[in-house]
Amino acid sequence: MSNDAGIIIVGAGECGARAALSLRETGYPHAITLIGDEAHLPYERPPLSKQMLLAEATPQAPTVLNDIMLGERAIRHIGSASASAIDATGKQVILSDGRELAYDRLLLTTGAAPRRLPNVRANARILYLRTINDALALRPWISADMHVAVLGGGFIGLEVAASARNRGARVTVIESQERILKRGVPEQIAETISSLHRRNGVEVKCGLTVSEIDADDRRVSISLADGTEVTADVLVVGIGAQPRTELAAQAGIAVDNGISVNERLETSVADIYAAGDCCSFPHPLYGGRRLRLEAWRNAQDQGILAAANLAGAARGYDAVPYFWSDQFDHTLQIAGLVDEGRTVVRRDLGDGAFILFHLDDGQRLVAASGVGYGNRVARDMKLSEMLIARQVVPPLDALAADANLKSLLPRAA
């Protein structure tokens, strides 16, 4: 069997770029082609809602792969290109310009796309945030003389709100649920974040659905279900993301809330793998529960694991889901799955920082969530992540008190 056609990676975000890098680090000798629909070289997305918006001068997002790295590692990057079809039998990817590229193995890292507002006409004052171009388009709108409306009190919306407020803009966040961060974040943590925003002058309006959005070349007007109206210079929409599965589905690959993969990140079609935001996978720590994660760390880790498996390993993915968000001078971190917990133990770390430990019916630690100034919760969150990975059943008093979490960790002698 010849491997000469090499590996094609469709999607040049964090996950695809990490996979390409990792393939070379592990000594993969054949061709690697990385196809991305953006013109830019692969870059990190987390700064787009933070440093990219906060910087005075037009900033650059940190690149994951630059020209020198691509050259040294003989990774072929094809930018501004989209894959229009996969011929799984002939083992080819067909690009929208008609080019046909042969592969030995294929990795799909197509990511996710922002969920769009239905029935709202495109307008320069209605913006979404996913790409570097989106961030650059948003920058001019977040200054002291602007009123920024944010639709959606999730992470993207709240990070944009914090950045815009830091730049002096007037900011209104509109959330249809009764509180912000309803998905996957405990109420105590959401309350801390909510009061942080209010303290910094963000207007947070919850429990209000939108009845109409009307934009022209002077303003955006958002009519709410309670009859009130928010009129702003710009509307940033952060109402979730959807996995980009069209290419996979069209090739006959199984899709189940994302491109469906097994624990080794293999799709239902031979020699085709998927990783990152676009895929759903069974998690062994949670009884094989199928998850789809939209998180930087998951993209990175699955990219690295997919690379190993593409090159011949057969390892399963078992990393603890992990997420962080920076808003104003606070950081929130979540490890594990909060909704797997039945009881909660709280540990206070001073200056308002705290961690919640989430335990299942058998008192096993299944998640931890923390919030606080700066990196105050980071160390205990890291240890919590390790305790979750090792499926530790910790003594409750040790969690609540000031004991060193390190002492709860089973360690090799």
Place this chain on the structure above:
Amino acid sequence: MTTWIDACAAEEIDQEDVVRFDHAGRTFAIYRSPDDEYFATDGLCTHEKIHLAEGLVMDDTIECPKHNGRFSYKTGEARGAPVCVGLKTYPVKLEGDRVMIGIGA
């Protein structure tokens, strides 16, 4: 020429832990290993300039509190994504109960 700077008392650092030390506009991280040896590196992660002293020390590794980049604090070697540039290390010696770090002139 190496200049030795008094950084902290030896017992100020717990076993298998790290503290931050600022000196002359620079910031350092000083470590005590599980077997009671002391080490020093630059204080900021090479990825996004986060203070490493808020990170977690496990064995001979320091993990950045922000994006989980890992380094050997003994050699400065970068140990995996997202960090690819190593940390600068500095010589350390104990004088009595004081930890001294050596920085270039």
